[in-house]
Amino acid sequence: MKLNLSKKPIHTVAADLLIILTQGENPLLSEELSHLRPLLKKYMKKKAFAGKRGETTLMQIEELNVSSILLAGCGTKKLEPFTVERAISSAIRFGISEGCRSFILLDHIPSYDWDPSLYHTLSGRAAIWGSYTFTAGKSTCSTIKGLKTTFTGDRSHRALINRAQIQGDALLKTANLANLPGNLATPKTIATYAKELADSCSLSCKIMGENQLRKNGFGGVLAVSAGSETEPQLIQLEHNIKNRSQRPLVLVGKTVTFDSGGISLKPGKNMDWMRYDKSGGMAVLAAMHMISEWELNIPVIGILGAAENMPGGAATRPGDIIHMYNGKTVEVLNTDAEGRLILADAISYAAAQYNPRAIVDVATLTGAVIVALGHAASAILGNDQSLVEALLTAGHKSGERLWQLPLFDEYAEDMQSQFADLSNLSKSGSAGTATAAAFLNEFVPKQTAWAHLDIAGTAWEMSSTSHQAAGATLFGARLLTQWVETCANNDNALA
Ligand code: BES
Numbered sequence: 001m002k003l004n005l006s007k008k009p010i011h012t013v014a015a016d017l018l019i020i021l022t023q024g025e026n027p028l029l030s031e032e033l034s035h036l037r038p039l040l041k042k043y044m045k046k047k048a049f050a051g052k053r054g055e056t057t058l059m060q061i062e063e064l065n066v067s068s069i070l071l072a073g074c075g076t077k078k079l080e081p082f083t084v085e086r087a088i089s090s091a092i093r094f095g096i097s098e099g100c101r102s103f104i105l106l107d108h109i110p111s112y113d114w115d116p117s118l119y120h121t122l123s124g125r126a127a128i129w130g131s132y133t134f135t136a137g138k139s140t141c142s143t144i145k146g147l148k149t150t151f152t153g154d155r156s157h158r159a160l161i162n163r164a165q166i167q168g169d170a171l172l173k174t175a176n177l178a179n180l181p182g183n184l185a186t187p188k189t190i191a192t193y194a195k196e197l198a199d200s201c202s203l204s205c206k207i208m209g210e211n212q213l214r215k216n217g218f219g220g221v222l223a224v225s226a227g228s229e230t231e232p233q234l235i236q237l238e239h240n241i242k243n244r245s246q247r248p249l250v251l252v253g254k255t256v257t258f259d260s261g262g263i264s265l266k267p268g269k270n271m272d273w274m275r276y277d278k279s280g281g282m283a284v285l286a287a288m289h290m291i292s293e294w295e296l297n298i299p300v301i302g303i304l305g306a307a308e309n310m311p312g313g314a315a316t317r318p319g320d321i322i323h324m325y326n327g328k329t330v331e332v333l334n335t336d337a338e339g340r341l342i343l344a345d346a347i348s349y350a351a352a353q354y355n356p357r358a359i360v361d362v363a364t365l366t367g368a369v370i371v372a373l374g375h376a377a378s379a380i381l382g383n384d385q386s387l388v389e390a391l392l393t394a395g396h397k398s399g400e401r402l403w404q405l406p407l408f409d410e411y412a413e414d415m416q417s418q419f420a421d422l423s424n425l426s427k428s429g430s431a432g433t434a435t436a437a438a439f440l441n442e443f444v445p446k447q448t449a450w451a452h453l454d455i456a457g458t459a460w461e462m463s464s465t466s467h468q469a470a471g472a473t474l475f476g477a478r479l480l481t482q483w484v485e486t487c488a489n490n491d492n493a494l495a
C-alpha cells in the first residue's frame, strides 16, 4: 500500500473509495463535503447503519471523482486514537474485499483538532495495516498489487505521510516473520532477519549463540532452550549508540519461538498458538526498524532473547536449580514459566552492559493477564511511576491500550523459594501477572527505571476481525516507537 499526498481539491481526486469516519450516526465531514450530509444521513437510515465500532457500509456516489463512499463507524463515544486506527484499518479491509484498490482519506478529523502528526501517523499506518494478510504459508499466494491511499491536504504533511509509510511498511515486513510457525521461525532464522535488517537500515547487530551464552553465564536462557534441538540466540540491535551524550533506552522482547511448556507440558488444545510466544521480540524488532528508519536522534538498544521451550531429553526438570546471569539462583518449579527466565537474564545483562536510562520489556508472559484484562488491553507494571505514565500516554496516542497493575511487596514474597534465591512459580498461585513481574523486578538494579508490558492477551488474533486479518498484531511496536520519539524530544526525561 502506497501513501500519497494530493494538493488538488477533494472532488477532483480520482479513487475507488473515499473513507468517511462516523461518530455513531454522525458522519465527520470536512467543510468541502458538508453538502453531502443529508444524502449520507438518508442512506445511513435506509441501511440501519449505526456507526458502531468496526461497522462499515459502502454507498455509490456520482458527485465526486470517486465511485463510492465508505462510511466507517467509530462508535458513539468521543473519538480516541484506538478507535480511529481500527476504523481506518476496517475501512481498508472492507474496501479491498469489495474490489477497491485506491482510497482517499481526509487530512484531518473534522470537528476534532488533533495534532496532524498524531492523525497522519495513525491513519496512514492503519491504512497499510488494513491491507495486510499473511499468505506466505500457502504454496500459491496472490498478493494484491497497486494499492494506494491518498491524503488530500497541504505539502507540510509530506513528512508525516512518509513517517506513516515507514511505520506501516516496517509493521508488514515484521508481520511476515511474526506469523511464521516454530519450524520456520527458529531463533537462528530470527537472528538472520535481524542481521539483514541491520544491514538495510543503520542499525548494528550483535548475536550471541549457545557457546557465548554459556561462556557469559546466561543460565536462564540456556535452561529454557535445554530441551530443544534449536540453538538459542541473544540478539542485540543498536541504534545511534555512538551518541554518548545520553544514556540509551533499552527495549527487551521475549522471543520464545515455540512454547510447548517443556516438561511441564501444556495441554494440546490451542498449543499451536504458542508460535506467537515470540511476539514481544517481534514488537521490539518492528520498533527498532521504525526508530532507525525515522532516524530518531537518541540511543536505543533492542534485545531479543530467542529460544524454544521443548521437552527433550536434556530439558530442564521441575525442581532444577539454575544460575542466572546476575548470579542469583532460581528453582524452576514449572518449566512453563520460561519467559521470566529469559527476560531476567536479558534485563540484568542490559543493565550491566549499557547503563540505560530505562529498560522496557515486552512479553507474552502470563495467561493470567487474559483473566485480568481480556484482549482489550495489555498490562503494564514497573518500578518507576513516571516511566509507567510516559508509556501509558504513548499507548493512548498510538492506539495500543495499557492498564497498570501494582507491584506490591507481597508478590515478591510469593516468589521466594525454599531451596534457591527465588522460585519461578508463585506459592499462592494467584496474581499471576503481578507475581511474574515481581520476579523480573528482582533482576532490575534499584537505580534503573524499568517497566514490563504483558501482551499475552493482545499479541495476536485467532481469527480475522473487521480491522485485521488473523495472526500477529505486533502490539507494542507502535507504542514503543511513540515513546522513544517523545523521549528523543525531551532530553533526559523519561517523557
Ligand atoms: N507463553 C505463556 C503465557 C501465555 C499463555 C501467553 C496464554 C499467551 C497465551 C507463558 O510462558 C506461560 O506458559 N505462562 C504460564 C505461567 C505459569 C506456569 C506460572 C501461564 O500463564 O500459565
Ligand code: MN
Pocket (backbone or CB within 6 Å): 259, 261, 335, 336, 337, 338, 339
Ligand atoms: Mn510457558
Ligand code: ZN
Pocket (backbone or CB within 6 Å): 256, 259, 277, 336, 338, 339, 364, 365
Ligand atoms: Zn511462554
